[in-house]
Amino acid sequence: MALRYLKGAQGRAEGRSFLRFITYVAIGGVAIGVAALLLSFAIVRGFSQEIENKLIGFGSHLQVSSHLPDAPLENAVALEEGIAAMDSVTHVSPVVQTFVLLRESQQSIDGVALVGTRTPPSYMAGRITTGTFDLGSGAQPGVVVGQLLADRLGLSVGQKVAAFAMQQGGEGLQVERPRVKSLTVRGIYETSLLDVDDTYVFTNLATARDLAEYPETQVSRFDITLTDVAHADSVAQRLEDRFGWPVRAQTIKQQFAGLFAWVNLQEGIIPLVIGVIVLVSAFNIIGALLMLILEKTREIGVLQSLGASGTTLKRLFLLLGLLIGTTGTIIGEGLALGLALLQKRYDLIPLPAEAYYMTSAPIELNPLDFLIVAGVTLTLCGLAAYVPARVAARIEPVRAIRFQ
Numbered sequence: 313m314a315l316r317y318l319k320g321a322q323g324r325a326e327g328r329s330f331l332r333f334i335t336y337v338a339i340g341g342v343a344i345g346v347a348a349l350l351l352s353f354a355i356v357r358g359f360s361q362e363i364e365n366k367l368i369g370f371g372s373h374l375q376v377s378s379h380l381p382d383a384p385l386e387n388a389v390a391l392e393e394g395i396a397a398m399d400s401v402t403h404v405s406p407v408v409q410t411f412v413l414l415r416e417s418q419q420s421i422d423g424v425a426l427v428g429t430r431t432p433p434s435y436m437a438g439r440i441t442t443g444t445f446d447l448g449s450g451a452q453p454g455v456v457v458g459q460l461l462a463d464r465l466g467l468s469v470g471q472k473v474a475a476f477a478m479q480q481g482g483e484g485l486q487v488e489r490p491r492v493k494s495l496t497v498r499g500i501y502e503t504s505l506l507d508v509d510d511t512y513v514f515t516n517l518a519t520a521r522d523l524a525e526y527p528e529t530q531v532s533r534f535d536i537t538l539t540d541v542a543h544a545d546s547v548a549q550r551l552e553d554r555f556g557w558p559v560r561a562q563t564i565k566q567q568f569a570g571l572f573a574w575v576n577l578q579e580g581i582i583p584l585v586i587g588v589i590v591l592v593s594a595f596n597i598i599g600a601l602l603m604l605i606l607e608k609t610r611e612i613g614v615l616q617s618l619g620a621s622g623t624t625l626k627r628l629f630l631l632l633g634l635l636i637g638t639t640g641t642i643i644g645e646g647l648a649l650g651l652a653l654l655q656k657r658y659d660l661i662p663l664p665a666e667a668y669y670m671t672s673a674p675i676e677l678n679p680l681d682f683l684i685v686a687g688v689t690l691t692l693c694g695l696a697a698y699v700p701a702r703v704a705a706r707i708e709p710v711r712a713i714r715f716q
Contacts, residue, residue, distance in 0.1 A: 314631040331607050335636065338600040341593035342640025343647060346689055350648035352586040353681045358674030360575045366503055366669065367568050369435015370512075372405070372535035373544050375567060376551060379558040384408075384530035391555065395534060398554075400547050403537040405430055408517060410524035410532070413476040413490075414457075420465040424457075424513050426475060428520020432456070433535070436501055436514070443469035443499035445514070453519040454498035458509030462500045471497045477523040491523055504665040590685075593640070594692035597633050601700035605629070605707075612707050622705035629704050633697020634690060641689050645682055652677055 376395065378385050385391060388406060396404045408428040415421040432445040441459060448454030455475075457467055467473065477491040495515060503509055524532075538547060541564070548561035565572045605612070612625060652675045655661055659672035 334600050338596050338636050339640045341596045343644035345590035345593040346641050346644025347648040348589050349586050352582050354652050354675045354677050355673050356579050356582050358676035361676050362674040363575055368564050369433050373538040373541045374536040375533050376561050377533035379560045388529055388531045400538050400543045402539055405535040406531040408520040408524055408532050415474045416465050425511050427514050428517045430517050439501045439503050440499045441502050446498040447516040453495050455495040456499040456514040459502040460510040467497050504670045594696045597696045605704050626701040626705040629701035630697050633693050637690050637693025641686050
């Protein structure tokens, strides 16, 4: 009977299809709420995953540097071997970073952070838009620059640029004796992280050492990759305990604490706000069922006169509310899945890179989200249907049969 009411509910007189329309509105409200909530989960999770992948790809899971400002790490070879021997560590990459002036011409010159590394970060190597991530050698040094910097300085692959490193010492920077290197642009990358694309350029370790005047025993930091990023905090603590002052180990979340705090805020607020849609949709079922009870009052009286108890009537309308919720949930989950797959394939929702660090809304689907949203929605629909069900159970048979 609940299924019949769901499929063919209609009024007694004029506007007989209006009751059916109200039922469809209740189903549609649940479907839209479920779809919106699932899409918000998928986008927020995708956004968090994409940001984390970019930051880890740029700076690895851990960075080991010196507590002393702008000071290099000493005994680099022994320190690298000690770090590589620790549990959970899969890769250690020495890095020499220094600030230089990158000049293409008298008009095209800018200050950048020059990062010297032995091997390119995996994520960065996969974001090359032009050329390759070829850092060259000491005799023929190459440089890989960000797209924003390349556009501003008018750089292209194969072009020669000069890197000027200022002499350190005395009071501030001594510009009388700059160290100069001629570099060839080998590749251009784009991550949509504007601070990275605009500031960081990559070269080989030997070239960066020459410009920074670091001997073989010194590096700026070590980038460390772990078997599992979840172990980062414990490994960082063990590193500091083992090697002592001035070694400092920072996780990726500590290095970019502000950005991760912003991502966590999105994860907490957006699903909560969108979830209100599901709550409102569930309570729309109260209005739909009360209207149905009003239209079916005489039928309820007939059922009671034939022996239907109040408990039976209560079950009838509780089941009807759950059927509305189930139908809406199935439609909503199908809609969310379809839209999510379309977004992953065609990037239908663009984003401004300067605000969101990516050019389109990312999607990360999780089957657990579909189960949780379905369970919560059906629970809310069942609770919302309880009030009309109690109203139906308390109708007096004689008055119901005579109801006009």
